[in-house]
Amino acid sequence: MTSNSELQNLDLIDLLSERHSLVRRISEKAWNDQSEIYISNSEWYIMARIFKKRPTISYVTKNVNISRQAIHKFIKNLSAKGLVEVQNVENNKKEKCIQLTALGEECYEKNAALKAQLEKKIAEKIGAEQVNILKDILKLDWGI
Numbered sequence: 001m002t003s004n005s006e007l008q009n010l011d012l013i014d015l016l017s018e019r020h021s022l023v024r025r026i027s028e029k030a031w032n033d034q035s036e037i038y039i040s041n042s043e044w045y046i047m048a049r050i051f052k053k054r055p056t057i058s059y060v061t062k063n064v065n066i067s068r069q070a071i072h073k074f075i076k077n078l079s080a081k082g083l084v085e086v087q088n089v090e091n092n093k094k095e096k097c098i099q100l101t102a103l104g105e106e107c108y109e110k111n112a113a114l115k116a117q118l119e120k121k122i123a124e125k126i127g128a129e130q131v132n133i134l135k136d137i138l139k140l141d142w143g144i
Helices: 012-034 041-050 057-063 068-080 102-126 128-139
Strands: 084-089 092-100
Touching: 012 102, 041 057, 041 068, 041 092, 041 102, 057 068, 057 092, 068 084, 092 102, 102 128
Parallel strands: none
Antiparallel strands: 084 092
16 A cells, blocks of 8 residues: 555556555445455446446446456356346347346445445545545546
8 A cells, every 4th residue: 555655756647546546445345344245346337337227238338448258247247146137128139238136226325325434534534625626626527
């Protein structure tokens, strides 16, 4: 883990990367400490894309920044854990759609609560206003 003094010399790209890795590790540990179901960051990423939706698998592969083969592997894993179900699309023999199961939604919502706790902890340390400013900056169109 990078110390705070080491962070002082990093450029924007490396700072974002370090902080992202740190909060992901903390978030993953919080989940794994309270759940029997292991869910990887990539699986969470896919679950976030399909939460409260029923997209086709091809839609997911086009809109998630992971290779098509890896997405199929993750969907297979999520299905084996009982977190998603894959169904045929009406009037289309090739296409399949995916949605979270009740267990998948429950896990997603529990994890969202854990992430909210982490955000609250960060806000207690750096200030709620700073967190809101950071979120606003990250939401801006960076023109890149």
